[in-house]
Amino acid sequence: MTMITSALTLLLQPSWNPIETLRLLLEYHFMQNAFLAGTLIALLAGPVGYFMVLRGQSFLGHALSHVGFAGAAGAVWLGISPVVGLLIFGALAALGIGALGERGGRLSVESDIAIGTVLVFSLSLGLLFIRLASSYAANIYAFLFGTVLGIRDRDVAIIAVMAVLGLLVLAVIARPLLFVSVDPAVAAARGVPVRLLAYAFLLLLALSVAVAVQVIGVLLIFALLVTPAATAQQLTTRPAVAIAISTSLALIVIWLGLAVAYFTDYPVGFVVTTIAFAFYLIARARRGWRANAWRPARMARAGGAR
């Protein structure tokens, strides 16, 4: 509540001036980097999240973000760049889950079990790496909840390269992937390489998580992947529109989240997830309201026509 009131008082100040606010917001280099990195990640997470939700792989996305924790901890232990650890662990886990959980290319309880098992094992591996590296509890929190305000120029460059790479791959496979996700059986009958696409998407999801983890943290990347896409699904059934909505929402959520967190004392992760969740609830309520408001009228009209 105090968050909303303090944001409101800020906006309703008599001297409020959007350009001045923007200038304040972007005054420091670390905020510029945070906005840049956040924007790149939202651009990747929006479309990838749409496919994740469409394919019913939210649990997988969640698990991959936890796997990232092990990767980052392992990299710190070995003294290499966390990004390398994130990518290697993410890719290995994605392929492992794919191989263990596959049953005829369909989603089954078997894949949930494989996800749960790999998730637990990689978390404990992360714990082991932390013990071996004897780092502080505070470092664990940095992995878990991200360091959005501590992004360096080099990180932004890495994130930019990986985001562009991810978007290019997605652009190439988007059409067949959509076909496979909506109707795997018909797609297979038409000669679409279902398995290849499934694995390609797993790797893409792992890449997106690895990119985003540095900014928003292992635990909160999920908010950018799942919630905007879930909201978009409530609003439309058309894929292109849904991808556009999901991406714009991811952008709005991260921008608003950074701005509110900058002007108040609240952690970015909390603000981002709360705004995203609020959008989702509004979309659901709107859908429920529309269904209630229109269905009787439409039925009455249909009845009248008959």
Added chain:
Amino acid sequence: MIEMWQYDFIRHALLAGSALAIVAGLIGYFVVARRLIFTSDVLSHVAFPSALIAIILGVNPLLGVFGFAVLTALGMGTLAGRSRANDVTTGTLLSWVLGIGVLFLSIYASGSSSANSSAGVNVLFGSLFGIHAREAWVVAIVGLLTTIVLLAIARPLLFASLDPSVAASRGVPVRLLNVVFLILLAITIAEAVQAVGALLLFALLITPAAIARRLVIQPFAGMALSALLSLLFTWAGITLAYYFPYPVSFCLTALVFVTYVGVVVVQHLLRRRLYRGAKRLANATA
């Protein structure tokens, strides 16, 4: 082996670990059968912010965690649909729960010294070797009670899990059983998260049941095998962690993981050989 028993912390770990292993093995069988794996993951995440809230407010953490977990379980029970969309709702809710966890963590971290900050990590990873006598007995007693209730409703619950519509038409109170089961699950997860951390519980909840379901078709034999496997994993994990300088949860989950992968791979190879044999036979007869 015997010198291990001299230490109080090992005895407490064995007591709490065994009680937890039996409950997790039994309840996990239903978690897998009812496809509630993602849901139980969310419940273990809810325990994180609620433990922090309880610590901040100075309430007994155990009560706070139980209360929140049962509330969430009931909420999810009422909201849950049946389709794939459920996965998305669960995920969305989960991401917000994590955000709240971050909020309370920041309040907690700024309000207390760094000596306390390991308490938060404990909720995530826990430590079976750090458990006190009183906690160990609480875990054992809650575990025993949960097991008794679960065994009492096991038969109708199994029916309701495997074929809800037929069970409902036979007069089995499916909705009531769902709610009771979710509450049992919430209590187990909350208790385990408090005592030994979310990680250890999750390792014992899902994978032993999954292995048992792969090896045995008969449900009650499967449940027994699942509980037995999870008990064996716990004992082996504690013994390994006693002799090697690795965390207990790592030893335990590594054992569970290797066993699961081994079973999957061996079954896959056997199935392939069976398939090839059948093919050869078919060719020979043709």
